[in-house]
Amino acid sequence: MDLILTFHSLDTSGSVVSYNPDEFRQVVEGLLEEGVALVGLDEMLREEGTSGQPRALLTFDDGFSSVHEHALPLLAELGVPALLYVVTGWVGRTNRWPTQGAEAPELDLMDWSQLRELQAAGFELGSHTVEHPHLADLTEEELERELANSKRQLEDELQQGVRHFSYPYGTYKSSTTEAVRKHYGTATTTDMRWLEANDDPLLLPRVDAYYLREPRRWAPIFGARTRTYLKGRAALRNVASHLRR
Numbered sequence: 001m002d003l004i005l006t007f008h009s010l011d012t013s014g015s016v017v018s019y020n021p022d023e024f025r026q027v028v029e030g031l032l033e034e035g036v037a038l039v040g041l042d043e044m045l046r047e048e049g050t051s052g053q054p055r056a057l058l059t060f061d062d063g064f065s066s067v068h069e070h071a072l073p074l075l076a077e078l079g080v081p082a083l084l085y086v087v088t089g090w091v092g093r094t095n096r097w098p099t100q101g102a103e104a105p106e107l108d109l110m111d112w113s114q115l116r117e118l119q120a121a122g123f124e125l126g127s128h129t130v131e132h133p134h135l136a137d138l139t140e141e142e143l144e145r146e147l148a149n150s151k152r153q154l155e156d157e158l159q160q161g162v163r164h165f166s167y168p169y170g171t172y173k174s175s176t177t178e179a180v181r182k183h184y185g186t187a188t189t190t191d192m193r194w195l196e197a198n199d200d201p202l203l204l205p206r207v208d209a210y211y212l213r214e215p216r217r218w219a220p221i222f223g224a225r226t227r228t229y230l231k232g233r234a235a236l237r238n239v240a241s242h243l244r245r
Contacts, residue, residue: 065114083126147179170189
């Protein structure tokens with residue numbers, strides 16, 4: 001049983017992109033107490049987990065400075081891996097890219113020096129595009145630039161290959177996924193469910209930790225009650241998405 005969790009900023013604002021740092025610690029320590037193995041994405045996909053031990057991966061989108069402040073020391077202390085997806089065109093700036101909704105506060109993003117510190121501490125860094133657009137709205141040429149340029153810049157700055165990608169806003173269509181497949185080995189979505197054995201590595205589901213605030217209410221996260229709750233939230237979100245179209 002495998003689960004990928006999504007976080008954005010770790011702060012106390014209570015915004016749609018925020019998760020309380022103290023509660024983040026509770027989540028990580030709670031998973032370890034449950035006997036959940038916290039692993040990297042390559043390990044999760046390479047091994048099928050036949051031992052029966054549940055496994056989870058911590059991912060962070062966008063590259064907020066608060067991740068450097070709060071997640072880096074905690075995960076380094078516990079020896080826990082994580083994967084952070086970088087918006088390369090906004091490194092060292094704030095999250096005010098053109099598609100950012102007004103409901104999200106303006107927050108600082110890490111610079112390259114901070115990102116290298118994460119890399120040195122065991123974080124894996126992946127691409128979240130250059131400008132954080134809705135990929136399904138782009139032309140073929142625009143999409144290619146976003147995918148290729150973000151990967152190239154990450155590899156130049158980090159001096160390491162980059163094979164992981166995350167779809168901004170979780171928006172994609174079949175042609176988007178095929179374009180991503182040319183550049184990356186994996187890609188994560190916002191499809192809110194646990195992983196399944198036959199999942200396409202370019203369409204991996206994740207559960208947004210936004211829906212697991214107040215983590216003590218949901219412990220154990222791998223328990224039946226939490227799984228039922230998340231299935232209900234996913235169904236409601238799918239209905240809302242169809243109504244907006």
